[in-house]
Amino acid sequence: MKNKLISLFFFIITSLLFISYIYSFQFGIGTRGFVQKVIEKGQEEGKIPKSKEEKDKPKTIYYTGKLDKLDLSQAKYLFLAPKSTTTSRSPSVKGAIYKADGTQQTEKTIFKIIEENGEMKIKEVNLYDEEGNRFDVDVHYIVKVGTGFISIALEIKGVFIVTTTTQVVNGSTQVVTSEEYLHVSEWGTAASTIPSYGYMDYLKYYKQYLVRLEDGAVFEGKYLPNDRNKKIYEDIYGNYYYIATWSDVAYWINNYYYSYSGNGIQQGSLLKLNTKDMSVQVVSAQGDYITQDIIEWEPFFVVDKYGNIAYMSTTGSGYKYRKTTGTVDGSGIVHTGFYTYPFSSYGSGLPPIVDNNRDAIYFLNKVSEGEYGFKNLWIRRLRCNKDTGYNIEITSTVGSVSDDVARACETIGHGKILNIGDKEISMLINSFDKILFPTIDLVNATTSYYYEVPFSEFGVSSDGWNEGFLGYQVVNSTKVYVLIKTEGSQQGRYRYTFYAIYPKEEKIEKIFYTERYEVLSQSWPLFNVDEEGNIIVTATDLDTGTKNVLKITPNPSDPGNESNISFLQQGTVEVYYLVRVY
């Protein structure tokens, strides 16, 4: 018996030596040492706080500084408070999580935002179903809007989510809004900004204000140069996609109800995000009524760098333009006046345009002349800034342009300013069968330069919107990329071809094509261009079925070479959504 016990004892000791997973093999460490090791391991996995202070504080990062200085790799929950927050409200967000078959599983408070010692804190963030299984839902990004609205971003994997927001108003809790639940897959992508005429089911994307965050970290560390056609803003995972975004400010429609009858946004519904400090302001005012055509068209509002807003009025004929004293750096916008600029006698005008530097807002107006249609394009430049003493200055110029230009404006109604000066303006106008590049002499009121590229140049029919012309991106004032989709050499496959157009040189180059990668044509925007002129696009590898983010280096000498592709993200591309829940 004795020998057996001794053997057993030494067997245990010997066997333990071969277990790498041994704690406390130090004299005297004991149970406490073991517990300490367990705690340390839990801390490494982020399940146990590292200090009492950390434990008492919600696992939230409070941040009011520059976004790019924040290490978000450790952030599980992020709360961005505007600098001038008033903390009298105590809103909470409730969420109902549904299984894919639509049956409700749980409904509870996702989190509450409470004020504690002057700080806004978030509580209750974990979601479990009735069986105690944790849902794979994480709050990644929260923006609290100063007016009591909340915007949050959720990483959502395979669940339904319904959100409502409540806020305390005059001491009582009120439900601000509630939304029907949607499966995240139904949210799909936001609407494209470029194509038109029904190749997208716009009804599907009525939640356009759900900003899509996709292809995380693709543009990490910098903003893309933005004009009205590059609605990209760097976020924690890569990009925001806003309706109107520049490097220092983003605007988006705060509230939207799709209706063919023309419901638009209401008062207090145009939000401004200062990307420098992530503060958010409501910039629309009583009486503002912006058309719903933000989905089918470019947003019908523009904002210059002085904070002035112009948009097309839907309640009367004409533009509405409001002078403000706010700037992108200011904390408050004061609406000091309204101005309505009437359309031409013919009727509809074109959406207002802001130049790339956002120095001024331009109204383009067609003027009917005789029975042959439009032969004049009026351009009005509105300025309201320190040079004008913050008084509205209207520079009126009548430009007599070619019939093609005016007709294109009539058909599509979209122009982009490639370059602008006091004497001339170079534009891109997208017609149904061609792209026009007129330069208008503002002094002599003539079309001083004109270049057009019919879609037939790319081997697609004149009905390019539906056939093969997928869209374009302005690279700079002298270069534009277009994406063409044509039949591929194999049945069932398409060829995606990128062309570069140099309008001033009247030159077109094929810079890349592929049949292996299918461009995600419903992504928004369709593709991006980085600062080096490389094309960033999300595409499915048809050979492997994986979704990838491609960086394509234009190569006119060998456009079909796959070595022009580098992968920014390979395999399954995570999709993030910015969800507004008010």
Add this chain to the structure above:
Amino acid sequence: MRSFILISTIILTSLFNISEAVNLGIGWTLDTGIHLRIGKFELQSVFGSDTSIYGLRFYPINKELSIMKKTFNFYSGIETDYISSDVLDWGYVGGVFTGLDKAVFKHLHLSLDLGIFFSTVKGWEEFSDWGAVINTKLTWYIGGKK
């Protein structure tokens, strides 16, 4: 304070009175703790600035052994502990151990045992792990096993 002293005196007196009948000892657990041995049970408390442990050991198996002409006590048992920590909501430890005990000076015994322990703790989330543990204790027996 008076009641505390009174209660402590009663407990100590009682312990000395029963010490002739059962093993009774107090001691130092070598990871900064103390323990109180009463028969086959042992109350232990291990203190720390950030983490403290309060537990109970049960020694159902005790066998006398002679190894190299020296007498040892072979023992085995189970242990369960509650963890108190600033960084935890709660935590528990459970495990089995086996070891040897030897009188090193009069009634002073040194014990060394090995155990397999499992722990579950709750910080932000629950976390569990297991491991092998060596425990050493010095115990001064004032009754029973002297």
